[in-house]
Amino acid sequence: TAEAAAAFGTRSGIPVITGTFDAAASILGAGLREPGEAIDVGGASGGFAVMTDDPAGVPDLRAIASPLPGRGLLGGAMAATGSALEWLRRDVLGGALTLAALIAEAAETPPGADGLVFLPYLAGERAPIHDPNARGALVGLTLAHRRGHVTRAVLEAAAYAIRHVAAPIAAAGVPVTELRVTGGPAHSDAWNQVKADATGFPVAVPAVLETGLLGAAILGAAGAGVHPDLASAIAAMVRIKRWLAPRQEFRAVYDEGFATYTALYPRLRPLFDRR
DSSP states (O other): OHHHHHHHTSOTTOOOOOOOOHHHHHHHHTTOOSTTEEEEOOTTTOEEEEEESOOOOOTTSEEEEOSSTTOEEEEEEOSSTTHHHHHIIIIISTTOSOHHHHHHHHHTSOTTGGGOEEEOOBTBBOTTTOBTTOOOEEESOOTTOOHHHHHHHHHHHHHHHHHHHHHHHHHTTOOOOEEEEOTGGGGOHHHHHHHHHHHOOOEEEESOOOHHHHHHHHHHHHHTTSSSSHHHHHHHHOOEEEEEOOOGGGHHHHHHHHHHHHHHHHHHHHHHHTO
16 A cells, blocks of 8 residues: 555555465475375474365364465474474584584484484473473483484484374375475484384475475565465475485384384373472
8 A cells, every 4th residue: 555655665556465384385385285195294393284175173182274264274383393403413412413414424423323213202292291290301312322313312302202293194094195394403414214114204395494484485485476376376386396205114113113213202291290
C-alpha cells in the first residue's frame, strides 16, 4: 500500500508474502510433498516429521497441518541432538579439534561404538519423552574406548533420537519412505550415513541444506506468482544432491544399540528426578 511504502521508504505495489516459522519453512525447503517423505530438521536441537495424508494423533507427538493442501505432518522436536557434538568438541575436549576431524575419527570407529551408548538429553528432552529433568548419559565405557568411540556414540544418539520419534509413527501405520537431512549436521556424509544405518531409512541430501531459507523463498515465489502454487514451487526449486541407502550388514548392531538407548531413560529417570 502507499501508506506502508511511505513508512518503509520504498515504492508502493511491492508484493508482501506471509512467511512461517523455521521448521515449517524447512519442510518446504526440503521438498516434502508426498506421504512418507520425512525430514530431519538438523540444527542445534533436532527434530523429525513425516508427511501424511491422514495426520491422526499419535500419543506424545504433534500432528500439524502441512502448508500443502490435503497433507499433514506427524513428528516432534528434540532438545540438543545437534548441539551435543559441539558441546563434546568445545567443552569436553577443549576445542583443540574441528568438528570435521572428530567426525572423521568417528567414521573410523565400528558402528555401534563397541557397545557405547549416549543419551543426548543435555537440555532435558522434548519428543518423545517430554521431560525437562532428563539428563545426558554415556553408558558402557571401558578402558578400550577412545575419543572416536565417544564421538561416534554422540553421532549415533542423534540417529537413535530420530528413530525414537519415528517408532510410534510407524506403529500407527504411517510409513516413512525416505529421510531428508537438513541444516549443519547434513554437511557431513559420514553422519548422514549413520542416520541411514541406524534408522533404516534411505537418506536424501538436498542440494540446498539451509532449507528454512529455501522454504521462505518458495513461499515468496508462490505468493508472488512466479510459480502457480507451493507444490509447483517445490518441484521447481528443490533438488536432491545424493542418496544414501541403509547398509543392511549393520542392521543387527543398530537394532541392539537402539534397544539399549530406549531402555536407558526409564531406568535412569528415578535418578534424574532425585536431582
